[in-house]
Amino acid sequence: xxxxxxxxxxxxxxxxxxxxxxGTVSGCVQRPGIEQVDIPSWQAxxxxxxxxxxxxxxxxxxxxxxxxxxxxxxxxxxYTLTMTCEGxxxxxxxxxxxxxxxxxxxxxxxxNKDVVTMSLPAGDLSVKASTVDAPIIYAFQLTPKR
Numbered sequence: 001x002x003x004x005x006x007x008x009x010x011x012x013x014x015x016x017x018x019x020x021x022x023g024t025v026s027g028c029v030q031r032p033g034i035e036q037v038d039i040p041s042w043q044a045x046x047x048x049x050x051x052x053x054x055x056x057x058x059x060x061x062x063x064x065x066x067x068x069x070x071x072x073x074x075x076x077x078x079y080t081l082t083m084t085c086e087g088x089x090x091x092x093x094x095x096x097x098x099x100x101x102x103x104x105x106x107x108x109x110x111x112n113k114d115v116v117t118m119s120l121p122a123g124d125l126s127v128k129a130s131t132v133d134a135p136i137i138y139a140f141q142l143t144p145k146r
Contacts, residue, residue, distance in 0.1 A: 033135070034060060034062070034086070034087055034135040034136060034137055035060070035062060035135060037060070037086075037137050039058050039059060039060065039137060039139075040058075042058075042086075042137060042139075043058045043139045046084050046086070046111070046139055047082065047083075047084050047113065047139040047140070047141060049141070050082070050141050050143050052143050052144060053141045053142065053143045054071060054074065054079070054125075054142050054143065054144065055069065055071045055074075055125060055127065055141070055142045056069075056139070056140065056141035056142070057069035057127060057129070057139070057140055058137070058138060058139035058140070059129065059137070059138060060135065060136070060137050061091070061129065061130070061131050061134050061135065061136050061137075061138065062134055062135045063134050063135075064130070064131065064132060064134055066128045066129060066130035067128070067129050067130075068126055068127070068128050068129075069126070069127045069129075070124070070125065070126045070127075071124070071125040071126075072124060073122070073123070073124055073125075074097060074120060074122060074123060074124070074125040075122055076120065076121050076122040077119070077120065077144060077145070078117060078118070078119050078120075078144070078145040079117070079118055079119075079120055079142050079143065079144055079145055080115060080116070080117050080118075080142070080143050080144075080145050081093065081095070081103075081105055081115070081116045081117075081118060081140060081141075081142050082113055082114070082115050082140065082141050082143070083105060083107035083113070083114045083115075083116075083138070083139070083140045084107060084111065084112065084113050084114065084138070084139050084140075085107050085108075085109040085131075085136050085137060085138040085139070086109050086110075086111055086136065086137050087109040087131075087133060087134075087135055087136030087137060088109060088133050088136075089109055089131060089132065089133020089136065090106050090107060090108055090109060090131065090133060091106070091107045091109060091129055091130070091131050091136055091138045092104065092105075092106050092129070092130050092131065093105045093106070093107070093127055093128070093129055093140060094127070094128045094130070095118070095120065095125065095126070095127050095142075096125070096126045096127075096128070097120055097121050097122075097123040097124065097125050097126075098121070098122075098123030098124055099124075102118075102120050102121060103116075103118045103120065105118075107138065107140075109131075109133070109136050109138075117145055125142075127140065127142070
């Protein structure tokens with residue numbers, strides 16, 4: 001007489017494996033990729049507009065190409081640069097005043113806000129955001145230090 005145990009064991013093992021697979025697949029929730037993020041909506045919660053900001057910017061860096069944001073003229077003084085980004089890695093911000101690099105700062109892309117205080121000369125201001133860890137989304141604002 002043949003034993004039913006090996007057949008029963010195989011059936012139970014296959015059933016358990018199927019249930020495990022079904023539970024794993026159905027439990028996966030896909031977050032939208034950086035490419036699909038609506039930047040204004042994200043920025044509104046990640047880095048809301050600050051009163052008195054002289055320059056702000058946000059965007060996506062889907063490859064390693066830098067993005068520039070410019071202001072016609074900046075008064076000399078002390079400023080606070082607040083930055084945030086999401087993705088894997090870091091975003092680098094380079095501030096150029098009158099065509100000369102005046103400051104740089106880095107933000108870790110973990111959803112936290114990074115804050116740097118700096119002294120800047122008067123002149124036309126440009127802020128360049130770049131990364132080697134694309135894709136990322138970023139936001140920044142420059143406000144006079146109070």
